[in-house]
Amino acid sequence: MRILLGITGGIAAYKAAEVARLLTRQGHAVRCVLTEAGARFITPLTLASLTGQPVFGANPDLGEWRANPVVEHIDLARWADLVAVAPATADILGKTANGLATDLLSTLLLATRAPVLWAPAMNTAMWSHPAVRANVARLKSFGHSLIEPVEGLLACGEEGGGKLAEVEAIVDAILALGSPRHPALEGKKVLVTAGPTREDLDPVRTLTNRSTGAMGIEMARALRNAGAEVHLVLGGDGPAFPLYGLAPTRVRSAAEMLAACEKLWPAMDGLVAAAAVADQRPETCSAEKVKKGEGPERLTLVRTPDILATLSDAKRPGQWLLGFAAESEGHLENAAAKLTRKRLDAILANDVADGQGFGDQANTLTPVTAEGPQPALGPLPKDELAQAAVAWWAHRLAALSPSQP
Template sequence: MDAIKMLQGKKILLGVSGSIAAYKAATLIRLLVKEGAEVKVIMTPAAADFITPLTLATLSRNEVPMNISDHSSWNNHVVLGRWADVMVIAPASANTIAKMAQGLCDNLLLAVYLSATCPVIFAPAMDEDMWHHPATRGNVDKLISYGHQQIPIASGELASGLFGEGRMAEPEQIVAWLQQHLPKASNNNKPLRGKTVIVTAGPTIEHIDPVRYISNHSSGKMGIAIAEALADAGANVQLVLGPTSQQTTHNGVTTIRVQTAQEMFDQVTARYPNAAIVVAAAAVADYRPANVADKKIKKGEAQLHIDLEKTPDILRSLGDQKGPQQLLIGFSLETNNEKEYALKKLREKHLDMIVMNSLADAGAGFNYDTNKVTLFDKNGKETSFPLKSKQAVAQDIVSAIIELQHA
């Protein structure tokens, strides 16, 4: 797919903060519009010290707001945050990065940022010492932990007269980065539009008594990222989510909260007849206590024996019921013999694809913001990916699902 088609029809919300690099926003807007993107711009009041709203409004062909209210009307930051396919903050000053990291909201750009349901990408711009300060490094790391992506910073002559890291990437570099990293499906060409998709995510808990339970370390981050990527591709996503502090605000995802494996089984099987695709990313407990005490078990004997019984096998049940037009995707998290176990699960549970990852890989598995996966499909295709953010991994998985649909 050529570069123009990759940005054609994309809705790009450009946030311009107070940095000398703000003058580059004019060129960036011109290039994005030339590539077929629809661009709307938000400025901080400090950015207007470096470039005028009129210049950016003329180039983007859209009004450029700076304030939440002009005392007679207000700019709806929620609508702006949900309008975009992607929000790009360029330049992102040290001050704006710090406010984003802390969730502060004292201008329109930050209000829109906190309301955005789309991917957020930022291009830092500041002096070298500011860029290398531990506070800035910590703020950038925090933004990346939120799932945001940073466009690499450049080296060169700085406004201070020094030479070093801190320059914002050139507009041509930013456009090239967007062409490479943005999902290829445009807002007007959603390949999963109209499809109902079920995603399971997070752990389950299996009660021992009213106080204690059996569970695992799953955070739900991977499953939530997949749910959001599927919604971005147009699907109507039903996210069956186990007990976790993670959540999604994506307006294309409906969340159904559960706790136990039995509750997850019941919710998924009830919805399964109407689903075109199921992605089972949850870390479901394989066993549960056979008997749950109705009162807290008191410390007594030196040993406590708990009889365990199997929980419902959600994947096997779905695989046995799967219709010819349904796709069933499973996950395999292993510590040894990874490929052998993943292929066995793919075969025995009648899956169309399985996503394998290993706790032996640094940065992969529970609680990380990154993952490293290999995909195996029912046709014998094997695709391995390097370590990536879970949002990027989700895009890879969704692309493979779309490919399977058309196979």
């Protein structure tokens, strides 16, 4: 992906270097455009060194952009798959909202046909000023996207809204808006389940498993980046994480996950079931903490509902189901059996012998279909593995229904 990163004159400009670095590390081409004020906060040399790309702007070190023989503002505007401005000052928001083109960045913001993402950062009073609110509303009406500033301690010493969104959240939003779409997934509604479920024994004790939800969350991200409208139902108590344009439904137990999924499923085109759902729960859950010595020596467990089988039974024509199978032995045979038993369209088999495959570790997935095991994907970090799995599934969907747009 080719990203044009506009950097304007605010203290948060130093964080743009990290945005540029993270995107470059993921293999994207990042070209930075500095405003004159932006170049007072961060040097072109830092940005050029981090991106390996030329840096543009009206800066004494770079020469006046208008003197360049190349029609830079048009060339750059055409080059970009996405234009992001981070941090965006009140000044650049106002200029673009009103069609002003007084320097390279503001000019190319008018000249580009690529999606535009704003990451504003400014003092709380500035951010809440009616003029800024009106400019933001105007930019949104042009189809531009905005990643809201967050609340926090600002460089001016005030506490409040207007702080630049987290770097990881900006990177996530850039990928959400600028990644290439896949025709088989674009506009499709996909339900993704992720994370562990928790089956409580009392208010403090619970039965759960080692899933962190990382793989399912990365699947949701990769599907969203491919253009799908993702609905994520997430188990576990993990911390909040950036997922632009997507508000996960948090659930606790298998029963809660089933209820959330059953509500969503009729309107969906497909399901990616990556959650590690408990197969059993304690027969009873005490309302009060069970005292040491009072608890039973043996737990009576009962089966939880089978979410995948339930949704498979309720499947209407055209809906597809993609499952995951984490197995510590015979993972391909077990995955094939689950594929048939739950009438899935494909299953991604995950060998979790010796604790591998949990958390941040690199992992390998083997797709299994009615034709048998397919070439393995990985080992790769989970974000790249999810992209590979989504690409594999999108190609298979396209091959299964070539008439799809």
